[in-house]
Amino acid sequence: MRAAILCGGRGTRLREVSETLPKPMVRIGDKPVIWHIMKIYASHGIKDFVLLLGYKGDIIRDYFLGYYAKQVPVTVDLSSSGSERLTFHGNQTEDWRVTLVDTGDAAMTGARVRRARDFLGDDTFCLTYGDGVGDVNITSLVDFHRDHGRTxxxxxxxxxxRFGDLAVSEGAVQSFNEKPQVSGGHINGGFFVMNANFIDDYLDDREDLVLEVDPMKRLTEKQDLMMFPHNGFWQPMDTPREHKLLNDLWASGRAPWKTW
Structure with missing residues (x-):
């Protein structure tokens, strides 16, 4: 199974922390937040990732292209040429497969997923945002999705x-109100699971197609969207305060999302 991660946003509320990095590359401890998200999935056996790049996507691309060289000792032989120039000392640090897809600098979330269609295959896939962590049981989430049979x-x-409010009946989402003024129930925490037909049936290539607006509302109208309740830890990293919170938790050695 693949996990697609939305990595194209500008993170305007986080500019106090960094104006030069895309939000998925802002660090918790000594690793970018996207690494933490990928470790959550990998701890449940999902190690095939498709990163949907946009704003400053080259920084994310360069990070993964040079990932191995930055994790182990390396010898550079300047007297030779070709593949023998580099000698890596040590074992592979992560057994991940990472596909990096440029989905456009200004594309919205729905358009990004649609533009990665060729890399997501014809099977069920996971999808989440590149700026939120949690101790979500991905294995139970996927099992729940397969059992209910919806899209x-x-x-x-x-x-x-301040996030999207959900009205739910017997597990099915009845309404999806993105960013209401007041919320007292469950909200959209990402960590989606989608059948492959979701892309073809609910998405198109419009630059301004927002995943959380028309596609989600159409899913609810067709009773084709279910909610997996998670009552544990979940935290986005949208603001400097949230960035500090996550770093403080990581530094304490008690980060709730560290499931590996």
Whole structure:
């Protein structure tokens, strides 16, 4: 199974922390937040990733192209040429497969997923945002999705009330209200699971297609979207305060999302 990660946003509320990095590359401890997200999935056996790049995507691309060289000792032989110039000392640090897809600098979330269609295959896939971590049980999430047989599943969480509010009946999402003024129930925490037909049936290539607006509302109208309830830890990294919170948790050695 593949996991697609949305990595194209500008992270305007986080500019106090970094104006030069795309949000997925902002660090928690000594690793970018996207590494933490990938470790969560990998701890559940999902190690095939498709990164949907946009704003400053070259920084993410360069990070993974040079990932191995930055993790182990390396000898550079300047007297030779070709493949023998570099000698790596040590074992592979992560057994991941990472596909880097440029989905456009200004594309919205729905368009990004649609533009990666050729790399997501014809099987069920996971999808999440490149700026949020949690101790979500991915294995149980995928099992839940396969059992209910609908096209899509999102993970419902209970954090701050500035995100999308969900009305749910018997597990099915009845309405999807993105960014309401007041929220008292579950909200959209990402960590989606989608059947492959979701891309063909609910998405198109419009630059301004927002995943959380028309596609989600159409899914709810067709009773084709289910919610996996997660009552544990979940935290986005949208603001400097949230960045500090996550770094403090990591530094304490008690980061709840560290499931590996």
């Amino acid at each position: 899509a599943t999102l993970t419902g969480v209970y954090p701050p009330g």
